[in-house]
Amino acid sequence: MRLHEYEAKEVFKKCGIPVPEGKVAFSSEEAVRVAKEVGLPLVIKAQVFVGGRGKAGGVKFAKNLKEVEEISDKILKMDIKGYKVEGVLVEKRLNIEKELYLGMTIEGSAGKPAVIVSSEGGVEIEETARNYPQRISSIQVNVFKGLKSYEARFLVKKLGLKGERLFKVSNILYNLGNLYRNYDALIAEVNPLVITTEGEIFAADAVLQVDDSSLFRHPELQAKAIERIPDELEREAKNVGVTYVNLDGDIGLICSGAGLGMATMDMVRRKAKPANFLETGGGMTKELMAGALRVVMKKKNIRAVFINVYGGINPIHEGAKGVVEVIKEDKIKVPIVAKALGNRQEETWGILEEGGVKVVKESRTSKAIEELFRILKERE
Ligand code: GDP
Ligand code: MN
Numbered sequence: 001m002r003l004h005e006y007e008a009k010e011v012f013k014k015c016g017i018p019v020p021e022g023k024v025a026f027s028s029e030e031a032v033r034v035a036k037e038v039g040l041p042l043v044i045k046a047q048v049f050v051g052g053r054g055k056a057g058g059v060k061f062a063k064n065l066k067e068v069e070e071i072s073d074k075i076l077k078m079d080i081k082g083y084k085v086e087g088v089l090v091e092k093r094l095n096i097e098k099e100l101y102l103g104m105t106i107e108g109s110a111g112k113p114a115v116i117v118s119s120e121g122g123v124e125i126e127e128t129a130r131n132y133p134q135r136i137s138s139i140q141v142n143v144f145k146g147l148k149s150y151e152a153r154f155l156v157k158k159l160g161l162k163g164e165r166l167f168k169v170s171n172i173l174y175n176l177g178n179l180y181r182n183y184d185a186l187i188a189e190v191n192p193l194v195i196t197t198e199g200e201i202f203a204a205d206a207v208l209q210v211d212d213s214s215l216f217r218h219p220e221l222q223a224k225a226i227e228r229i230p231d232e233l234e235r236e237a238k239n240v241g242v243t244y245v246n247l248d249g250d251i252g253l254i255c256s257g258a259g260l261g262m263a264t265m266d267m268v269r270r271k272a273k274p275a276n277f278l279e280t281g282g283g284m285t286k287e288l289m290a291g292a293l294r295v296v297m298k299k300k301n302i303r304a305v306f307i308n309v310y311g312g313i314n315p316i317h318e319g320a321k322g323v324v325e326v327i328k329e330d331k332i333k334v335p336i337v338a339k340a341l342g343n344r345q346e347e348t349w350g351i352l353e354e355g356g357v358k359v360v361k362e363s364r365t366s367k368a369i370e371e372l373f374r375i376l377k378e379r380e
Contacts, residue, residue, distance in 0.1 A: 001210045001225050004047045006089045008208035015179040017172050017190070020202050022091030031072035032065055034090040042068060043094075046075045047087040051207065054123045056080045061093055094204060099192030100159060101125050102173050104141075104180045113141040113180060115151070117173070119159040121192035147177025168201050169193065183221075184214030233276075233295055240291030242280050249273025251372075252296035252305040254289070256280045256314050260365075264308045267369050275299050284314035289322030297332060304335045306372050307357070308365055311342025320348045324355030335375045339368040 003011070006024040013019050021038055024047060025031040035042055046058030053059050058080050062068040072088045079085070101121030107114040116138040120128045128135055137158040141147050152173040153166070161169055172193065180188045189207040196202070215222040229235040237244030243258070251268050252275045255261035261279045268274050276299070278292055296305055307323065309316050320340065326332065337358045340348045349359045358375060360368035 001212055001215065001221060002049050003208045003210070003221075004049070004086065005045065005206055006047055006087070007224070008206035009089075009203070011179065011183065011208055012190075012203055012206050015182070016175040017179070017206075018200075018202050019206065020091045020094055020204065022089055024087045024089050025072060026076075026087045028069045028073040028076065031088055031090050032069050035062070035065055035068040038090060038092055040064060040068075041093040043091050044068065044071045044075060045089040045091065046078060046080060046085045047089055048078075048080045048083045048085045050081045050083045052123070053080055058085065094194050094202060095197040096192075096194050096204075097197045098195040099204075100169065100195070101136075101189075101191045102169075102176055102193050103187070103189040103191065104147075104176060104185065105187045105189075107140060110140050112143055113147075114138050115141060115147060115155060115173070115177065117155045117159060121190075125191055141177065146181045147174060149174045152177060164199075165195065165201075172201065172203075179208075183208065184211045184217065185209060186211050233298055236298070237278070237292070237295045240295060241283065241288055242278055242292045242295070244279075244292075244295060245277040246299075247274050247276050249275045250299075250301045250303045251275055252278075252299070252302045254278050254280065254292050254296060254305065254307045254309070256282075256284060256309040256316075256319075260308055260310060264306065264365055264369075267366055268306065268372075271369075271373055272303075275302055280309070280314065280319070282313050284309070284316065284319045286318045286322040286325070289319035290326045291322075293323055293326045293332075294330070297326075297330065297334075302334055304337065304372055304376055306369065307336065307338040307340065308368070309338070309340050311340065311344060311348070314342075315344070316340050316342060317344045317348045317351060320351040320355075320357075323357065324351055327355050327357070335372070335379070337368060337372040337375065339365060 009019040023034045025034050042062045044060050046053050060071045062071050075088050099121040101118040103116045104113055118136045120135050153170040156170040187209040190203040192204050194202050194204045226238045231246050233246050234244050251272050255264050258279045261277055265274045338352050339360050352359050360371050
């Protein structure tokens with residue numbers, strides 16, 4: 001999960017990395033309001049999920065409120081490298097004396113995080129890396145110990161900093177190391193870290209990408225990730241805990257396993273169109289299956305539901321209880337056909353049949369789908 005710059009800066013600030021004063025705005029009027037609060041001169045920055053905004057015209061300075069309005073209006077309408085601008089960050093403009101680069105990422109070949117620093121931060125960092133690799137220093141971090149303060153100081157010394165600057169920047173890099181670890185980050189980057197002509201230090205830009213597999217440990221980020229899913233049903237499915245892709249057909253599908261799900265979709269597709277792809281994952285419970293069926297049924301035009309589950313690690317008899325509960329409570333009228341094989345299958349069949357599901361006790365999915373279409377035909 002990648003965060004917007006303004007979101008990343010909130011995290012940075014919390015973790016002891018100073019950021020310039022500012023706020024996000026989603027309209028030019030709002031930008032003007034923020035500008036009055038923060039004070040001129042300002043920098044206005046496109047909030048978009050791609051780097052290199054500076055070179056693409058997505059970072060501009062404003063000296064007065066008229067410029068704030070014009071520039072934010074223009075940036076808000078922009079596309080950068082195919083990505084829609086989703087807001088503008090209105091921030092106090094810094095007087096730059098020096099731009100540094102601080103970054104952390106996973107070094108794939110070592111399977112460890114690496115800390116990378118350079119005395120030549122800013123928009124040309126890629127060129128520096130290519131043409132003057134000696135101006136970039138890096139170390140790998142011990143996964144168990146994290147970045148140590150002496151390691152941070154060792155790296156920052158290589159940037160040619162001394163005295164108070166060495167102290168302050170080392171501290172910021174150390175905090176970045178802790179942030180990286182505590183937020184399960186894949187990338188955490190400050191480019192540029194600005195030393196102002198007044199001698200202050202700020203992260204003028206912030207990139208933070210968090211490992212999706214760790215989102216359960218960061219509820220506030222997980223909520224944000226779900227909020228961002230544009231499709232309403234896909235968003236709901238995420239809350240239920242299943243993988244769901246909305247499609248344009250009318251046969252609802254619930255499968256356990258992505259492979260089984262895709263094969264089932266292909267077979268349904270011979271005669272009709274699937275309404276969705278849905279995969280339960282390996283953590284099937286009564287609640288999960290109930291939630292899954294409710295999401296599938298939310299679509300108005302559903303003609304039938306086909307359930308294709310395999311009981312290996314999944315307790316399909318528990319899933320069956322969830323299905324039957326929803327049929328009863330939500331008074332589902334469309335036919336539901338199920339193929340459920342594996343551990344405790346007879347028990348599962350009993351529960352489903354009692355609840356009004358047509359159970360096909362065949363090992364071949366194609367047979368079960370034939371049955372589904374036979375029932376649909378009968379109903380015509
Ligand atoms: P990026 O191009 O997407 O990485 O966006 P950045 O936030 O890094 O901004 C690009 C460049 O704009 C920076 O490298 C700085 O040189 C410049 N910049 C950003 N904020 C300020 C600021 O407050 N004052 C000044 N003078 N320059 C800034
Ligand atoms: Mn940058």
